[in-house]
Every structure is written in structure tokens, then in C-alpha cells.
Amino acid sequence: MATGRHKRDTDARPSRLRRTRLPLLAAPIALAVTGGAVALGVATQGATSLVASDASDSLSRVASSPSASASTSASAVPVAPSTSATPAPTRRPVASRSLSRTRMYAEVDLNLWSAAGDAATLDGQLSAGDQAVYTGIRRSGRQQVVVDGETRWVTSGHLSGDKPDPAAGALSDAPCPDGSVERGLKPQTVRVYRAVCHAFPEVTSYLGWGARSEHDTGNAIDVMVYGDKALGDRIAAWAQAHAAELDLYDILWYHRIWTPVRASEGWRTFADRGSATANHMDHVHLGTN
Structure with a gap:
């Protein structure tokens, strides 16, 4: 049965003879054609089914393959930039020398x-107890x-992070920067002055001989601390x-x-x-025998 649609020709009227013979001749032909078509259809359908089956099996095998899956995913999904590249070398910060500086004290005269x-060349002295930055x-x-x-x-080897106790160190008998203080003092009082000036270099003012008790005999010095009571207490x-x-x-x-004698x-x-x-609120008076 034809499936195509054609324009109908109203003038075409076949004769009786043709009408009678056509079905007779067409029947075997139609049968042969139909049989061949059926056979061809079956064969084609079988081949198509076989090809489809083989293709389906092949696709199944390919799809189940890890490499194929990776390939398929790679082709289907946009590739992001790799993050496993060798990282750029990290630059280490250069240590600032100032960060390593430490305030320390001289344990002995240096x-x-x-x-x-x-x-x-020799360029001065750092007295015991003096502070320096290492x-x-x-x-x-x-x-x-x-x-x-x-x-x-x-x-x-002679710097310490802790300020040494002045009482724990040896007394210095080295001359002091201001030698004029020693004028009129007795030897034992000079020794006191020198020991104090090296133990407490922060003190810059002294009073020695004078017309007042114990000073007029050279037996006393005044160590001036003015308003620094903590320093006076230490001295x-x-x-x-x-x-x-x-x-x-x-x-x-104070x-x-x-x-x-009355300790x-x-x-x-x-x-x-x-x-x-x-009242000795601004200085420490030290008298000697």
C-alpha cells in the first residue's frame, strides 16, 4: 500500500482489459516484491539490530573504561587552571639588625x-653596671x-641582661671624670668618691670639701640625686x-x-x-672615720 499522496487524475480511466490483467500480473510481482522487501527488511532489521547491539556494547565498554570516562569528562567539562604547579619560592624576610639589639649591662669595667x-684603638671605658646596647x-x-x-x-663574655648588684661587685679605685671633687678630701674619702662614681655613673654631681660638718675636715662627700629617690635608696x-x-x-x-656602730x-x-x-632629701651624705 502506497504511503505517498499524489494528485488525483480524474481523466485517467483504465480499460476493462487492463483492469482485468493488471491485478493478475501485479499479484505475482507484488508477491515477489513484497517477499523480497520483507526479506530485505528482516535482513536489514537484523543487521541494524546487530550493528546497534555491537555499537551499544562498544559504547558500554568505552563508557566503563576509566580512561574513556576521564576523556569524556575532560572534553565535556571546561578545564580549570592547574593548581599543582610548582609554587613560586617564598622570599624570607631579611631580619632587621635592630630587632636583635638587646640592652645589657657590663659585669666588670670594660x-x-x-x-x-x-x-x-682604645676609645673609652664601660664601667661595671653601665648599660650598653648589644x-x-x-x-x-x-x-x-x-x-x-x-x-x-x-x-x-662580660655583658649581662640583668643589672648587677653594686654590692656584689668589687669596688673601683680608678680616677673619676671630675677630679676636682677630690680636692681637700682625706684618702679614705677619696676612695669612697671613686667607688661611688664607678658604681653609679648616672650620678653627675658631687659636693666634697666645704665649711660644714664633717666636710670641713675632708671626711665626707654628698652624692647629689636631687628628686630621684629610687636612685638615692640604691646608693x-x-x-x-x-x-x-x-x-x-x-x-x-632622706x-x-x-x-x-648602731647598725x-x-x-x-x-x-x-x-x-x-x-634634711638630706636631695643627696646621700657619706662620712668616713
Whole structure:
């Protein structure tokens, strides 16, 4: 049965003869054609089914293959930039030399040198207890320090992070920067002055001989601390600890007096003398025997 649609020809009227014979002739032909078509259709359908089946099996095998899946995914999904590339080398920050600087104290009197080598020249002294900034650099048996804003070198092994107790160190008998204070003083009083000026380099003012009690005989010095009570307390405690070595007769500080012969009584308050200086509020008085 034809499936195509054609325009109908109304004038075409076949004769009786043709009408009679056509079906007779067409029947075998139609049968043959139909049989062939059926056979061809069956064969074609079988081949098509076989091809489809084979293709389906092949696709199934390909789809089940890991490499095929990866290939399919790679072709179907946009590829993102790889993050597994070798990372760029990290630049290490250069340590700032200033970060390694540490405030330290001289445990003993130290010479200050202009350099670390043998050609260095002597350029001052760092007294025991003096503060310096250690840069962290060691060379040729010396350590680099900064004193008063200047770079200098000291012998290694004599700097401490803790301020040494003045009483624990040896007394210095080296001359002090201001030698005029020694004028008119007795030898034992000169020794007291030198020991104090090296133990407490922050003190810059002293009073020696004068027309007042104990000073007029050269047996006393006044260590001026002005409003720094904490410093005065340290000096007074240091003097007590070294009273025997310094041959001290008395210590007057902050309206009190201490004497070795009455040490068991501790500090004793004395009568008001009318002013801060007279009451020894701005200086420590050290008298010798």
C-alpha cells in the first residue's frame, strides 16, 4: 500500500482489459516484491539490530573504561587552571639588625674599642653596671655594642641582661671624670668618691670639701640625686653593704641616719633641720672615720 499522496487524475480511466490483467500480473510481482522487501527488511532489521547491539556494547565498554570516562569528562567539562604547579619560592624576610639589639649591662669595667681587630684603638671605658646596647655581633673575641649612639667593641663574655648588684661587685679605685671633687678630701674619702662614681655613673654631681660638718675636715662627700629617690635608696643600700670596706662613719639620707656602730637599730630619724637639703632629701651624705 502506497504511503505517498499524489494528485488525483480524474481523466485517467483504465480499460476493462487492463483492469482485468493488471491485478493478475501485479499479484505475482507484488508477491515477489513484497517477499523480497520483507526479506530485505528482516535482513536489514537484523543487521541494524546487530550493528546497534555491537555499537551499544562498544559504547558500554568505552563508557566503563576509566580512561574513556576521564576523556569524556575532560572534553565535556571546561578545564580549570592547574593548581599543582610548582609554587613560586617564598622570599624570607631579611631580619632587621635592630630587632636583635638587646640592652645589657657590663659585669666588670670594660674597655671600649673602635673595632674588633688588632688594629683597634682604645676609645673609652664601660664601667661595671653601665648599660650598653648589644647588637648581636661577635667578632675576634669581642662583642659589638652601642654606647651613647656610637658603635664600639668590648671583650666578649662580660655583658649581662640583668643589672648587677653594686654590692656584689668589687669596688673601683680608678680616677673619676671630675677630679676636682677630690680636692681637700682625706684618702679614705677619696676612695669612697671613686667607688661611688664607678658604681653609679648616672650620678653627675658631687659636693666634697666645704665649711660644714664633717666636710670641713675632708671626711665626707654628698652624692647629689636631687628628686630621684629610687636612685638615692640604691646608693644608700650600696653604702651600707660596703660600710666596712669604705671605712664609713655614717650615712644620712632622706631625713634619716644610719651608722655602723648602731647598725642593729637600723635607720633612725633625726630632727628636722628646716630644708630639703639640710634634711638630706636631695643627696646621700657619706662620712668616713
